[in-house]
Amino acid sequence: MIRKLSLSSLVLTATLVLGVTAAFAGQARTSADPGVTATSVLLGGTSPLSGSASAYASVARGADAYFKYVNARGGVAGRKITYTYVDDAYNPAQTVQATRQLVEQDKVFAIFNALGTEHNLAIRDYLRAQGVPQLFAASGSTQFGSQGGEYPGLIGFQPSYLAEGWVYGKYLARTRPGARIAVLFQNDDYGKDLLNGLKRGLQRSKVKVIAAQPYEVTASDVQSQVAKLKSSGADVFAIFATPKFAIQAFVFANKLGWKPKLTINNAVSSASNIMVLASEGGTNRVVNGSLSIVFLKDPTDPKWRNDAAMKLYRSVLKRYAPGANANDVYHVYGMAVAWTTVELLKKIGKNLTRDALVKAASNMDIPRNPFLLPGIALKTGPKDHFPIEQMLLQRWDKGAWKSFGGIWGYRGT
């Protein structure tokens, strides 16, 4: 006992030395705001490099590769962009800790591209109190774009789930009068936003949602929900589920012999590799002809083989993110968001401050982004913090997505 405890001070010293290893780095600044000098600007954000959602880490990696490419060509307005992305294991508690580290220790200019709905929710009050912009939060949650007045520094990026659902609703209202829809949705904000958007798009039309079945994200499967939806007699099946459950929904519907005239699969689960899995080697008839929305250029789509931006995408990824899978569409997302940031910084020019960034981000009017589908513009306003509200519909046909029709623009509230 004596021996063990008399060691305690020794252990404490040892552990302190172990813990206090990192540097107390600070840098000389010329501007009033942290994280920006005449030659550099520091962005930071969390990304799930480990844990259940590590597939989304490609978003950060794609963005980082694009910034490195821009830096190699001289940066923006004389400044090199450094993007520090920190692993949060998709755990909001770690998002909070990592974000505080980025703000209080690394002194970032802005939090950029932090991924996840709850993760951005967990840090938004803190960032507002610290006066740090929360630029391009990577989540389709409707509340990030619609609360511009309350959280002036918080800007989203991708189309909201509400807007996506609305597009499905409008399309069905126009093309399938009398259709009866059965909806499978995840019982959280994401699933409910999609469902509400769908209903909003259907207003004043002859199309009705006749059945809606929720599932819990912790559930093991959705078989019973799909069976109930089948028995409702609906002829359109809408799947508002994450990849694992979306695949199950397709497979169970096929197994039960349900042949809806049309199946809708939300963008979260519509990556080509997921559709291929769901199609069970092409035998699943529910998959064929499925409908979804798209706003990014799909790297697997042969249409973009000779597209200048997608050629650049491949070479930048190869050079600055070696080993990354170029067919992963999340890298395209990352480059699209980095490209937009570079545009904002170009527009602001020499006098880069946090206020200027927030002002520019809340008054965006960029007609095109080379990594987004042609025709899709990025627009925001002081109360409208959704940069992308336009999208195309696409149809799964003979093992690949084909977009069709014109641009769908959501201008709701």
Place this chain on the structure above:
Amino acid sequence: MSGRARRLGVPIAAFVTLAALALLLPAFVSDFRAQQFAYVSIYLIALLGLNVLTGYTGQISLGHGAFMAIGGYTTAILMADHGVKDVWTIPVAALVAGLAGFLFGIPALRLSGLYLALATFAVAVALPGLIKRFAGFTGGGQGINLFGTDELTASLTPVTVLGQELSFNNWLYYLSTSIALVLYVVAWLLLRGRTGRALRSVRDSETAAVSFGVSLARYKTLAFGVSAAYAGVAGSLFAIATTFVNPDTFPIALSIFLLVGVVVGGLGSLVGMIAGAVFIHFMQTQWAQDAESVIPDWLPFLGDLDTDSPGAPALVFGGVLIALMFVLPDGVAGLLQRLWKAFARVRS
């Protein structure tokens, strides 16, 4: 053995040194580091509790994150829905989690070894789903946000304690560290006497313990209760420090990290838990991703790893853990003991 005075004198002197060093720490580190060490103290509390159960009583728990979640949600719900000031929720969280641990300890009496590990693991797996199911009460997946509420003593504003103005990070540090020090002493007092002997006898041989008149039911449920109460305090402080709880803030990985912390620190050693807490906090938040410059290039597989790429931090963590189990099979406490023995040999 020497007299009572000497037997107590050395550990008390050592503890006073430890406490003094801990309380002086904020003067030597940056404000942000103080916050990181607040989390170390929080993990220390959870590890001390888990060590009472696993290290001293021999009952493996793979579900201690669940007891932290109970503590964290008790605090968050009391603050958000009932307007209770944050510090006053800590004892309530200890009671609620302790009671949950005690109740869980009763059916757990019938389980031992791997079966108990599985049962506790099941609790950790089930709890996030349970929290989401009662969304009206717990806020569901969206969780409960505490930042900026009146009940939270420190959002970003300085805090005045006993006439001293503290930054909010230092406040978090002093709050969690002083509680950790008190609970350290409580654990030491609990384990040094009759109760500690009884718990250790349960660990070493249940048959022998029973034949000496130790009630298995009594001591196992006691260990579960105490251990869960510690986890509850840790969870409560975790919620106050993080200012946000949702089911994903207490994932299954947390329970595993806690067990890792106890093993790395050294099973059955209180002082080793400090090292265990430092390890799990910094490994999760920094070391795994910053390891690139430290890993030697000649190392197979890990040598040319880009630690900023998806999946890499987990890979580093796994590698470090395997290496540690080779180098320090009995944890940091075991290493120190070996060093001390070598030192004593040289001196004599």
